[in-house]
Every structure is written in C-alpha cells, then in structure tokens.
Amino acid sequence: MENARRTQSVLTARRAGLVGCTTCGRVHARQAVTCRRCGSRLASRDTGSLQRVWAWLFAGMIAYIPANLYPMLVTSTFGKTQQNTIVGGVIELFDHGSWGVALIVFVASVLIPIGKFIAIAYLAVSARSAVVIRGHGRQHLYEVVEFIGRWSMIDVFVVAILAALVQLDFVATVHPGIAAASFALSVAFTMISAQNFDPRLLWDAYEADDT
Amino acid sequence: MTDPKPADLDISAARPSFWRNLSFVWLVPVLALVISLGLAWQSFSQRGVAITISFPNAPGVTPGETTLRYRDVVIGTVEKVTFSEDLSQVVVHARVDKDVAPYIDSEAQFWIVSPKVSTRGITGLSTVLSGVYIEGAWDQELGAEQYAFVGSDGPPLEQPGRPGRRITLMTTDGRLISEGAPVYYHGVEVGRLEKPRLTISSDAIVVDAFIEAPHDRRLNSATRFWDTSGFSVSLGGQGLTLDFDSIASVVAGGVNFDSVYEGGEPVSVGHVFTIYPDETEARRNLLARSTADAVSIAAEFGESVSGLEPGAPVQYGGLKIGEVSAISADIQETETGPQIRLLANLAIEPDRLGLAAGAGPDDVLDFFDAAVERGLRARLAAANLFSAALVVELVELPDLPPESFQREATPLPILPSVESNLPDFTATAEGMLERINSLPIEELLDQAISLMASIEAVASSEGTRAAPDAVVALLEDTRALVNDEATRALPGDIRAAVADLRGIVAELKEAGAFDNLAAALKRADEAATNFATASQEFPALVEDLRAVAAKANSLEAEELVAAATRVLDSADKVIGTEAARDLPPALNAALGEIRASLAELREGGAVENANATMASAREAADAVAEAAAGLPELSTRLERLVAQAEGLIAAYGDRSQFNDETLSALREVRQAARSVSQLARAIERNPNSLLMGR
Known part of the structure; x- marks a missing residue:
C-alpha cells in the first residue's frame, strides 16, 4: 500500500512505456527511435551520461588545483610585482577590511565551485539509489547547480577586465596568472559536467524500488 | 481457456564490455591531469637551489620581492628572511636559478645594493623605485657547491672573475686615504683602495688596492704612487704652485701612480709600494735611481748649501743640464784634522749637454776634464730674486787658480767649485738700508712743519691783510695823477729828453763800445762751442756718472740733510722774528707815505715842476753819456771773464761733474750776453724804448 502511494507519486515515462523528446518535449511510444516532430534521436535513458559527468567532473577538479596554487593576478606597480592567489x-x-568584497570573491571562487563538485558528485553517485534526499529534492539540487555554475566565472571576468584596462607600463600593470586560465577551465568543465547529467536517472531508483 | 503463452524470454541486454562503453570524454580529465602534472613538474624542476646568505642587517630586503642578481641579471628571489639562532645575523633565504647555482662556490660574495650618494657620485639609483637587491659575484668556474654564505658590506674590490691585480701600498699618513678611494693613472681611474689598516709592528699604514686589468701591467719597479688628496700650495724656485686633482679626490682622497722612468722591471708578488706625499716627492725619490743615461758627479762647496734641495736644476749658461740628486756631507782628513765638506751630487744628462747620442759616462767625464782645465767651476746661484732656493751653475771664469777635475775621487768624481757672490749682494743691500735708516728725516720734517707754521702766522696777520687795500688806494691816486692835464703835457718834454739821449747813444757808438761788446760775445760763443765738443764725450760722462752713483753711498747725506735742516731752521727764525711780522704794517705805512707824497704831488703843482725835472733828466743823461764812455772798459772786462771761464773749464777737464754746472753757468752767461747784445741792438734801433718802456 505504501509502495502504491509512492508509485503514484512517481510514475515515470519509461514505466508508462513512453519516451519523451528531450529537445521538443513530444512524447513517443517506447519503440520510436527518432522524434517525429523535430527529428532528434530519442532515448529513454542516456546510458553514457554518468560516465561523461564523472569525466568532466574530474577534469574540473583537476583544473581547480592549479587555479588555487598559482597566482590569479599579477600586479606590478612602480616596479614592484605582487602575485595573488584566489585564497590569498x-x-x-x-585584512584590508573589505569584508563584503572578500565574501563575494570567496563565495564565487571557493564556495560555489567546491559546492558544485560535491553536488554533482552526490547526484552522480545517488542516481542509482535513493539516498538521503528523495524525490524532488534532488531535482531541485540539480537545477540549482546548473543555474549557479555560470556565476563562478565572476572572478575570471574581473581578471580579464583588469588585465585589459590596467596597462600603464611602469606605473601599474595587471596580468592574468596561470590560475585565471585554469579556474576558467575548471568552471567550464563543471558546467559541462552538470549539463551532461541526465536528471531522468534520478527517478529510476524509485522505479526499481517499486518493482 | 488458456492461451498458449510462450514462456517469458529472459531477455536481458548483453552486458556491454566496460571498455567498449568507455566514453571519449574521459580524455578530457586525463588531458587536464597530464597538463597539471606537467605544470607541477615544470615548476618543481625549475625551482632553483635554495641558498642562505647571512648579513649583519638586511635593510630593504623583502621576501618574494627582493631579487638576487649576478652582473645585474636577476637569477633568483629572496624567499624569506629569518634570524640566525642567536639573533646576531639576518639570514636571507633565496632561490637561485639551477643553471647558475653550480658556479656559486666558496669564493662567491654577496652584498646588498641600495642607493648610495657619495663623493664619487650616486650609485644604485635604480633601486630607489625597485627596492634593493642582492648582488653576487663569483668566478666562471664550477666549484664545490655551497649553500650557506656570509654577505659582505659592499662590493668587494677584487670581484672574482674580474681580471686585475691586488697590490699593497704603504704610507705613513692615513688621514687622506679612505676606503674605496680611487687609484688614478694619468687622471684616469683604474682601481680602488681597500680599507687602510695599521700594521701591528710599526706605525706604517698598509692599504690594499686593486688595479683593474689591463692597467695592472703598468706596475713595475719604476712605478711610484703618490697621494693626490686635498690640494697643495707650494712656493718654490719656480714660483707659486697650486695643485689639486678631481674634486672627488679632494674630498675622498686618492692615489695616483705613474712610471717615473722608462724600463722598470716587473715586480715580484708581494711587492709593497710606498705612497709619497706628492708627485714632486715621488719623482724626486727616483733620482737615487740609476737612469740609463745620467752621469753622476759631485760638486764640493765650501759654503752653506741651505736653500739647495734635491731636484734643483744644474744649469750651464742658463740651460738645465741635470739635477741635484742628493746633498751630503763628507768627512775629509786634512793636515788640520778631519774637516767636513759639503757635497752635492749632480745627475748630468749627457744629451742635454749636447754630447753625441751614444756618449757614455766616459765621454762626459772627458768633457768635464777638459772644461775644468778651461776654468769650468760649479757655483751656487739664486734660483730667482724672491726666494732663497739655490741652483747649481756651471760657469767658466777667467783668472782662476788652476784646479783639476778629480776624476778618480770616490764615491763620485768631484767638480771644483768657486765661492758664489750671493752674500755680497745681501751685505750691500743691508748696508744701504742701514744708512737710509740713520738719516735724520724726522728732524727735517719737524723743521719743515714749524716753518710752515710761521709762514701761516705771517700770512694770517692783520697787517698783511690790510696791504691790498692800501695798494688799491695807491692805484686810485696814481690814476688821478695820470689823468691830470699837467701830466699829459709831460711827453713833449720827454721827447726832448729822448732827443738828447739819442745824441748820447750816437756818442756811445762813436766811442766803439759796441765793437768791444761784440768781440766779447764772440769769445763767449767760442767758449760755448768748446763746451759742445766737450759734451760729445757724453758716454764717457755717463760712465763717470755711474761711478759717482756708486759713490753716492758714501756721500755725506747726513751733512746735507743737516745743512738743509739748518737752513730751514734759519728761515724759520727769520720768518719767526718780530721784524718779519712787523713787515706788513711797515709796508702799509710806506704805502701810506707814497700815497701822501702823491697827494702832495698833485696838490703842490708838482707837474708844473716836471719840466724842471726833465731838465734834471737831461743832466742825468749827460751823466749817462759820461758813464757810457766807460762801457768799452766793461766790455773788455767781460771778455776777460769769458776767457777766465774758458780756462776754468779747461782746468776742470771734460769729465768732471763740475762740467754740468759749468755748462749751465755758461749757458746763462751766453744768454746774458745775448740779452745784452739784444738790448744794445734794441737801443740802437729805437732809443725811445729806453724811456717809453716799449
């Protein structure tokens, strides 16, 4: 009985013998191979999804390491060169008292990327089983991750703009460091990772529970 | 109704192989990993070698910013700055490039470069903006690697890998030699001094210097160093000399060197050079040298040689042929016991003497042999009028007792000398000054002053002042008298008188007085001619005058002055007498009387009596006529006088000083004679003038 109630709450298209087009949303019979409306390939589940998620996730994490070790911004004023990593x-x-700015940078460059790694990893791990968060919770998490990913680029943009504007030769010069490139890559990789995640996988676990 | 139902087929997708399912996307993380690892490895491999340098203090050294440089190229960065365990040193941890690290061995030196302003300019200016940096110096050879170093205060003089030579200099005065002071060669900086230090055993100061290549090749046994610091002012035989080098060396001190003669030999390692106080001293010192050419002889002097210094020129006819190289005393055994003689060593340069280029010492000595026979002697002479410096002159003097050139004398051949005439000059000058000193000039001046005072007293007396008024009054009266009609009538009478006079003159002419006069004048003329011939011997006169001037010294100037004093004294007395002071009033009175008599003249009809007077005048003229009869006699006497004068001139001769006076006397006589003749002619032409006054 309890199961039935749960089943009612989560009736998947696959269970109903249907397959939805991810591009235009039209529903087809299970057997359909291509969408009759838009011609996209139809697949009930993207089998390679998790694999790609993990691959991009790892790439993103690897890129995140030099992004924190190497200097993000190389500023030279009057011959004195200063190198700053993200955390530095x-x-x-x-230290200078700009807590607000420090908070924004910290959230955008440290908290969000790391949160994303954890979130994506969790989603990928939990795709096959219903652990901790059930139902729509995971769907929300996925949506948040996808939405917030782009905001991590805020740091990269700041560096890009500064490097373009502050080129006063001897007086002051700003150069992007290695970290800027690797951080941008890291963010891009995690975004691709999130993109590759097939959220339909989240529901299969319930289906398995029901059978 | 059971439909046959096929058994459920256990359809399960063949389990796909793990590898087949592997997505290409995995290449991305692998690539990322490889790149990251590559980066990491690269940074690690390029991470330089860590070294530590300890300094007493490390001003301006900032971790992560201060760079380590070699030849001004960045080869590393300071990573952190810590203290040594006992806090006595600052330990700078730096990383240097791997390529360079092997060269940094035990010889390496490090110092901190910061902006510095000194007398030699501003250094390290670039560090003002960029901050200090640490400069290192080491050679170009691989050595045993070392990781801990002790930094030095400043750039080392002798930087490893810089060619040059380290030498040691010795001086007795370290005041003007400072560390880092430049070493100059012909004014060009070729090296630096290190820190001067006192030797333990003696008072000498030893300072190491580093001479950069290739200038170190100039160092040899002929090299002399001298101090160029400060400036020197010297007053010598050559006049006033002011010497100073660059401003930097004035302030910071400096040392100059030069080869003082050609052909020095290379010096051995460890040779210590002496720093002389100045260039002259350094060059003078070399005279003890044996230059290839100079021939040393000695001259013996029997008088004081004070004022003669080594380096003083030896002159022959004003031309410098050598220098005094040394002055010494020598004890000589004589019959009267040991006697000290003063010897001056003379370095004679044969080529200056005019001997052939290849002349050896023997030729020079031969020359002196012959020259001494002819009368060549050494003599001391003043270098110039204003100094006491002496030079040695070689002079050839006639009429000397024969002496020979002691060629075989030891240690040097001796050239005979003659006494100089220096002391005479001094004595004469002194005597003259003394006599001038003893003249009673003060008394003379006193007398002159009192005379002036008396004259002033006379001039300022009231009687003197009143005199002009009286004169004016007299003139007024005279004018009145002249304007009188009776006076105007006078000329008529006078004309008569003149007619008479003419008669007298005619008589005179007849008496032949003028002829005599003319003859007298002729004689006078002749005398004058004689004198003219005498004066042709003027040059000889000048000679005598010089002799007279020489005797001027012995003239009795005192008496002269005393006489002058006496005269002035008398004048003073005369003027100072009351009679003299009473003179002006008397004059006044006289004028008053004249005035009174004039008034009487006018009133008493004196003019009317003029005719009578004229009559008397005529009588007077007659008397003149009689007197004129005596004129011929006068002429004769004049003639005699001239003859006597001539004789007198002859007696005094042509040369005596008396001539001068006689000449002027004769001139005056001649002039007088001429005047007399003019007067006679004038009277002849116009006898009226005698009376009319024109």
Whole structure:
C-alpha cells in the first residue's frame, strides 16, 4: 500500500512505456527511435551520461588545483610585482577590511565551485539509489547547480577586465596568472559536467524500488 | 481457456564490455591531469637551489620581492628572511636559478645594493623605485657547491672573475686615504683602495688596492704612487704652485701612480709600494735611481748649501743640464784634522749637454776634464730674486787658480767649485738700508712743519691783510695823477729828453763800445762751442756718472740733510722774528707815505715842476753819456771773464761733474750776453724804448 502511494507519486515515462523528446518535449511510444516532430534521436535513458559527468567532473577538479596554487593576478606597480592567489586575495581583502568584497570573491571562487563538485558528485553517485534526499529534492539540487555554475566565472571576468584596462607600463600593470586560465577551465568543465547529467536517472531508483 | 503463452524470454541486454562503453570524454580529465602534472613538474624542476646568505642587517630586503642578481641579471628571489639562532645575523633565504647555482662556490660574495650618494657620485639609483637587491659575484668556474654564505658590506674590490691585480701600498699618513678611494693613472681611474689598516709592528699604514686589468701591467719597479688628496700650495724656485686633482679626490682622497722612468722591471708578488706625499716627492725619490743615461758627479762647496734641495736644476749658461740628486756631507782628513765638506751630487744628462747620442759616462767625464782645465767651476746661484732656493751653475771664469777635475775621487768624481757672490749682494743691500735708516728725516720734517707754521702766522696777520687795500688806494691816486692835464703835457718834454739821449747813444757808438761788446760775445760763443765738443764725450760722462752713483753711498747725506735742516731752521727764525711780522704794517705805512707824497704831488703843482725835472733828466743823461764812455772798459772786462771761464773749464777737464754746472753757468752767461747784445741792438734801433718802456 505504501509502495502504491509512492508509485503514484512517481510514475515515470519509461514505466508508462513512453519516451519523451528531450529537445521538443513530444512524447513517443517506447519503440520510436527518432522524434517525429523535430527529428532528434530519442532515448529513454542516456546510458553514457554518468560516465561523461564523472569525466568532466574530474577534469574540473583537476583544473581547480592549479587555479588555487598559482597566482590569479599579477600586479606590478612602480616596479614592484605582487602575485595573488584566489585564497590569498580573499585574505588580503579581508585584512584590508573589505569584508563584503572578500565574501563575494570567496563565495564565487571557493564556495560555489567546491559546492558544485560535491553536488554533482552526490547526484552522480545517488542516481542509482535513493539516498538521503528523495524525490524532488534532488531535482531541485540539480537545477540549482546548473543555474549557479555560470556565476563562478565572476572572478575570471574581473581578471580579464583588469588585465585589459590596467596597462600603464611602469606605473601599474595587471596580468592574468596561470590560475585565471585554469579556474576558467575548471568552471567550464563543471558546467559541462552538470549539463551532461541526465536528471531522468534520478527517478529510476524509485522505479526499481517499486518493482 | 488458456492461451498458449510462450514462456517469458529472459531477455536481458548483453552486458556491454566496460571498455567498449568507455566514453571519449574521459580524455578530457586525463588531458587536464597530464597538463597539471606537467605544470607541477615544470615548476618543481625549475625551482632553483635554495641558498642562505647571512648579513649583519638586511635593510630593504623583502621576501618574494627582493631579487638576487649576478652582473645585474636577476637569477633568483629572496624567499624569506629569518634570524640566525642567536639573533646576531639576518639570514636571507633565496632561490637561485639551477643553471647558475653550480658556479656559486666558496669564493662567491654577496652584498646588498641600495642607493648610495657619495663623493664619487650616486650609485644604485635604480633601486630607489625597485627596492634593493642582492648582488653576487663569483668566478666562471664550477666549484664545490655551497649553500650557506656570509654577505659582505659592499662590493668587494677584487670581484672574482674580474681580471686585475691586488697590490699593497704603504704610507705613513692615513688621514687622506679612505676606503674605496680611487687609484688614478694619468687622471684616469683604474682601481680602488681597500680599507687602510695599521700594521701591528710599526706605525706604517698598509692599504690594499686593486688595479683593474689591463692597467695592472703598468706596475713595475719604476712605478711610484703618490697621494693626490686635498690640494697643495707650494712656493718654490719656480714660483707659486697650486695643485689639486678631481674634486672627488679632494674630498675622498686618492692615489695616483705613474712610471717615473722608462724600463722598470716587473715586480715580484708581494711587492709593497710606498705612497709619497706628492708627485714632486715621488719623482724626486727616483733620482737615487740609476737612469740609463745620467752621469753622476759631485760638486764640493765650501759654503752653506741651505736653500739647495734635491731636484734643483744644474744649469750651464742658463740651460738645465741635470739635477741635484742628493746633498751630503763628507768627512775629509786634512793636515788640520778631519774637516767636513759639503757635497752635492749632480745627475748630468749627457744629451742635454749636447754630447753625441751614444756618449757614455766616459765621454762626459772627458768633457768635464777638459772644461775644468778651461776654468769650468760649479757655483751656487739664486734660483730667482724672491726666494732663497739655490741652483747649481756651471760657469767658466777667467783668472782662476788652476784646479783639476778629480776624476778618480770616490764615491763620485768631484767638480771644483768657486765661492758664489750671493752674500755680497745681501751685505750691500743691508748696508744701504742701514744708512737710509740713520738719516735724520724726522728732524727735517719737524723743521719743515714749524716753518710752515710761521709762514701761516705771517700770512694770517692783520697787517698783511690790510696791504691790498692800501695798494688799491695807491692805484686810485696814481690814476688821478695820470689823468691830470699837467701830466699829459709831460711827453713833449720827454721827447726832448729822448732827443738828447739819442745824441748820447750816437756818442756811445762813436766811442766803439759796441765793437768791444761784440768781440766779447764772440769769445763767449767760442767758449760755448768748446763746451759742445766737450759734451760729445757724453758716454764717457755717463760712465763717470755711474761711478759717482756708486759713490753716492758714501756721500755725506747726513751733512746735507743737516745743512738743509739748518737752513730751514734759519728761515724759520727769520720768518719767526718780530721784524718779519712787523713787515706788513711797515709796508702799509710806506704805502701810506707814497700815497701822501702823491697827494702832495698833485696838490703842490708838482707837474708844473716836471719840466724842471726833465731838465734834471737831461743832466742825468749827460751823466749817462759820461758813464757810457766807460762801457768799452766793461766790455773788455767781460771778455776777460769769458776767457777766465774758458780756462776754468779747461782746468776742470771734460769729465768732471763740475762740467754740468759749468755748462749751465755758461749757458746763462751766453744768454746774458745775448740779452745784452739784444738790448744794445734794441737801443740802437729805437732809443725811445729806453724811456717809453716799449
């Protein structure tokens, strides 16, 4: 009985013998191979999804390491060169009393990327089983991850704009460091990773429970 | 109703192989991993070698910013700055490039470069903006690697890998030699001094210097160093000399060197050079040298040689042929016991003497042999009028007792000398000054002053002042008298008188007085001619005058002055007498009387009596006529006088000083004679003038 109630709450298309087009949303019979409306390939589940998610996730995580070890911003003023890593910059800003800015940078460059890694990893791991968060919770998490990913680029943009604007030769020069490139890559990789996740997988676990 | 139902087929998808299912996407993380690892490895491999340098203090050294440089190229960065365990040193941890690290061995030196302003300019200016950096110096050879170093205060003089030579200099005065002071060669900086230090055993100061290649090749046994610091002012035989080098060396001190003669030999390692106080001293020192050419002889002097210094020129006819190289005393055994003689060593340069280029010492000595026979002697002479410096002159003097050139004398051949005439000059000058000193000039001046005072007293007396008024009054009266009609009538009478006079003159002419006069004048003329011939011997006169001037010294100037004093004294007395002071009033009185008599003249009809007077005048003229009869006699006497004068001139001769006076006397006589003749002619032409006054 309890199961039935749960089943009612989650009736998947696959269970109903249907397959939806991910592009235009039209529903087809299970056997259909291509969408009759838009011609996209139809697949009830993207079998390679998790694999790609993991691959991009790893790439993103690897890129995130040099992004934190190498300097993000190389500023030289009057012959004095200063190199700042992401965390170093945050600490310095904090020391100078710019807590607001320090917080924004910290959230955008540290909290969000790391949160994303964890979130995506969790989603990928939990795709096959219903653990901890059930039902729509995971769907929400996935949507948040996808939405927030782009905001991590805020740091990269700041560096890009500064490097383009502040080129006063001897007086002041700003160069992007290695970290800027690797951080941008890291963000891009995690976004692709999130994109590759097939959220339909989240529901299969319930289906398995029901059978 | 059971439909046959096929058994459920256990259809399960063949389990796909793991590898087949592997997505290409996995290449991305693998690539990322490879790149990251590559980066990491690269940074690690390029991470330089860590070294530590300890400094007493490390001003301006900032971790992560201060760079380590070699030849001004960045080869590393300071990573952190810590203290040594006992806090006595600052330990700078730096990483240097791997390529360079093997060269940094035990010889390496490090110092901190910061902006520095000194007398030699501003250094390290680039560090003002960029901050200090640590400069290192080491050679170009691989050595045993070392990781801990002790930094030095400043750039080392002798930087490893820089060619050059380290030498040691010795001086007794370290005041003007400072560390880092430049070493100059012909004014060009070729090296630096290190820190001067006192030797333990003696008072000498030893300072190491580093001479950069290729200038170190100039160092040899002929090299002399001298101090160029400060400036020197010297007053010598050559006049006033002011010497100083660059401003930097004035302030910071400096040392100059030069080869003082050609052909020095290379010096051995460890040779210590002496720093002389100045260039002259350094060059003078070399005279003890044996230059290839100079021939040393000695001259013996029997008088004081004070003022003669080594380096003083030896002159022959004003031309420098050598220098005094040394002055020494020598004890000589004589019959009267040991006697000290003063010897001056003379370095004679044969080529200056005019001997052939290849002349050896023997030729020079031969020359002196012959020259001494002819009368060549050494003599001391003043270098110039204003100094006491002496030079040695070689002079050839006639009429000397024969002496020979002691060629075999030891240690040097001795050239005979003659006494100089220096002391005479001094004595004469002194005597003259003394006599001038003893003249009673003060008394003379006193007398002159009192005379002036008396004159002033006379001039300022009231009687003197009143005199002009009286004169004016007299003139007024005279004018009145002249304007009188009776006076105007006078000329008529006078004309008569003149007619008479003419008669007298005619008589005179007849008496032949003028002829005599003319003859007298002729004689006078002749005398004058004689004198003219005498004066042709003027040059000889000048000679005598010089002799007279020489005797001027012995003239009795005192008496002269005393006489002058006496005269002035008398004048003073005369003027100072009351009679003299009473003179002006008397004059006044006289004028008053004249005035009174004039008034009487006018009133008493004196003019009317003029005719009578004229009559008297005529009588007077007659008397003149009689007197004129005596004129011929006068002429004769004049003639005699001239003859006597001539004789007198002859007696005094042509040369005596008296001539001068006689000449002027004769001139005056001649002039007088001429005047007399003019007067006579004038009277002849116009006898009226005698009376009319024109």
